Amino acid sequence: MTGAGGTTAAVRLIRAGGDIPVDTSRVPAREAARDELSDPMYHEHDPNLLERGLDRFWDWVGDLFAGAAGAAPGGPLGLVVLVLVIVGLGAALWWRLGTPRGTAHLAETLFGDTARSAADHRATAAAHAEGRRWTEAVQERMRALVRSLEDRAVLGxxxxxxxxxxxxxxGQxxxxxxxxxxxAARVFDEVTYGGRAADESAYLTLRTLDLDLEATKPSPAITGAAGDAAG
Structure with a gap:
């Protein structure tokens, strides 16, 4: 018969010779797992580079809004109200001032290449005003005003x-x-070169000025001095 010691030794021999896994150190096990997971079959449904970038972006936006909501009075609701107020102010400015333009053409001439009489400009301005095209009406009325001053020899x-x-x-x-x-010149520049939309009030103000200038005679002394300086 075999004693307890012999039985234990036999069991150890059987386990050593059988198909029973033995302990493996951590480093080789980690490398084996990495090699196994590097197989492309495990990554067929992983998000691509663009999707990962978008996920990170939206995570950043969420963190940003979460931080802003925590700092804003009233929490998330207060943040929403603040954003709506800012958007409303921006829309009001855009509606009032019109679409801004990249370059202000400050050196543009008043009349361009076409020579027309003051009466022609006034008739065109009246037609635009009747059609409620206030920007064009303001432009033509300003041209009529200056052309009239030239026709009267107030301006050379x-x-x-x-x-x-x-x-x-x-003005001198x-x-x-x-x-x-x-x-009047400032309004003309704003609607012509600054992208601002004119309104009926601007046109009526300019028309009144044109009529007032028609009824005004320049000072002879000032006119003579101006003529001497020009000569």
Missing amino acids: PRPGRTADEAAAEA LMPAHADRLRA
């Missing part, structure tokens, strides 16, 4: 004159209307 004809230059020259000869002339 000068190619390339801008609205600002015409207003400054006429008609100082009582100098401020209104500068304001």
